Amino acid sequence: xxxxxxxxxxxxxxxxxxxxxxxxxxxxxxxxxxxxxxxxxxxxxxxxxxxxxxxxxxxxxxxxxxxxxxxxxxxxxxxxxxxxxxxxxxxxxxxxxxxxxx
Amino acid sequence: xxxxxxxxxxxxxxxxxxxxxxxxxxxxxxxxxxxxxxxxxxxxxxxxxxxxxxxxxxxxxxxxxxxxxxxxxxxxxxxxxxxxxxxxxxxxxxxxxxxxxxxxxxxxxxxxxxxxxxxxxxxxxxxxxxxxxxxxxxxxxxxxxxxxxxxxxxxxxxxxxxxxxxxxxxxxxxxxxxxxxxxxxxxxxxxxxxxxxxxxxxxxxxxxxxxxxxx
Numbered sequence: 391x392x393x394x395x396x397x398x399x400x401x402x403x404x405x406x407x408x409x410x411x412x413x414x415x416x417x418x419x420x421x422x423x424x425x426x427x428x429x430x431x432x433x434x435x436x437x438x439x440x441x442x443x444x445x446x447x448x449x450x451x452x453x454x455x456x457x458x459x460x461x462x463x464x465x466x467x468x469x470x471x472x473x474x475x476x477x478x479x480x481x482x483x484x485x486x487x488x489x490x491x492x
Numbered sequence: 493x494x495x496x497x498x499x500x501x502x503x504x505x506x507x508x509x510x511x512x513x514x515x516x517x518x519x520x521x522x523x524x525x526x527x528x529x530x531x532x533x534x535x536x537x538x539x540x541x542x543x544x545x546x547x548x549x550x551x552x553x554x555x556x557x558x559x560x561x562x563x564x565x566x567x568x569x570x571x572x573x574x575x576x577x578x579x580x581x582x583x584x585x586x587x588x589x590x591x592x593x594x595x596x597x598x599x600x601x602x603x604x605x606x607x608x609x610x611x612x613x614x615x616x617x618x619x620x621x622x623x624x625x626x627x628x629x630x631x632x633x634x635x636x637x638x639x640x641x642x643x644x645x646x647x648x649x650x651x652x653x654x655x656x657x658x659x660x661x662x663x664x665x666x667x668x669x670x671x672x673x674x675x676x677x678x679x680x681x682x683x684x685x686x687x688x689x690x691x692x693x694x695x696x697x698x699x700x701x702x703x704x705x706x707x
Contacts, residue, residue: 409501410508417509418581425581479505485498 395481395488402447403478407432407440415450415467416475423463441465449474518570519646520698522563527690529559534683543675545623549605552628552682553598582645589641597634601627624678625669632685633661653693657685 403412410430414421421429427437444450449471453464467475533555542551571578604627636657643651670677 410504413505413508421581428577429580479502482498482502482505486502489498 395484399481400474400478402443402449403474405440407436408444411437411440411444411465412449412467412471412475412478415465416472420453420464420466423465426465444471447471447474518566519650520694522566523690523694523697525562525566525694526559527687527692527694529555529562530685530687530690531683532687534679534687537679537682538675541675543620543624543678545619546605548623548675548678549601549627552631553601553605556598585645586642589645590638593634593638593641597631600630621669621671621673624673624675626665628678628681629661629664629669632657632664632681635686636661649693649696653689656689660685 403409411426414426414429423437423441426432427434430437432440441450441452445452449468451466451468453466455462455464533552537548537551542548567583568578571580604623636654636659638654639657640651640654643649643654664681
């Protein structure tokens with residue numbers, strides 16, 4: 391089997407903690423920090439670390455605001471994040487297709 | 493190199509994206525429950541002879557309230573079973589989509605109830621025609637709009653279901669209501685759309701879900 395697609399997988403997305411975050415954000419225009427945390431049952435600290443990594447890679451944009459006087463952090467995929475996720479899925483599909491062929 | 497992990501990753505992505513984007517909780521049991529209650533309420537309304545404008549509207553608003561409560565309990569039960577929050581992002585989006593049409597229907601009905609309660613109007617033909625004829629048809633159209641809007645965040649033909657209601661209501665609007673509508677007309681419209689149609693759709697969803705699980 392050709393190992394090339396595997397080597398091309400984006401390491402920022404291809405991580406146990408970050409892949410679910412990107413998957414959720416890819417299906418929704420934006421989600422709040424608490425929505426992601428509750429859906430994925432992650433701790434605040436863990437989610438913060440992964441979001442920071444995604445933000446530093448330019449894949450996620452964080453917006454801080456207030457709702458009913460409480461701080462609200464909203465997360466959304468950036469254009470680069472959407473493209474990286476599409477590429478990631480494309481590579482996974484390629485790996486599965488090549489495995490079927492061989 | 494083993495590709496099973498890639499398949500698993502794709503499955504995880506699919507599941508999470510569906511969880512974030514599509515609301516699919518308890519659709520079949522909810523539709524069946526609404527349908528059965530709609531049929532039962534229509535029959536009960538006829539048996540009890542509920543035909544005064546205010547009584548008719550109040551009765552069906554009460555039925556709607558009870559139905560919403562039952563639907564909520566069904567959703568809550570499945571959310572607990574799946575160990576998921578009931579107020580998930582997709583649930584919120586569905587609520588935001590259906591709220592305008594349902595609130596408009598409720599407020600308009602409430603306004604008519606308040607005015608139809610005036611004694612001289614209780615038996616006036618115009619008021620009776622409004623309450624037992626035009627209002628149920630308006631409910632059908634507004635409910636269809638709500639279902640159609642929810643369909644953007646729900647699977648299994650909810651949008652088509654909503655379109656059917658809108659089309660059915662519009663046809664009835666164009667056909668017009670009888671000069672002196674009998675309770676059969678009002679309760680009949682409610683029974684057909686909110687009873688039989690929901691049971692049929694609930695059975696369809698239930699059947700297709702079973703087929704998908706078997707596949």
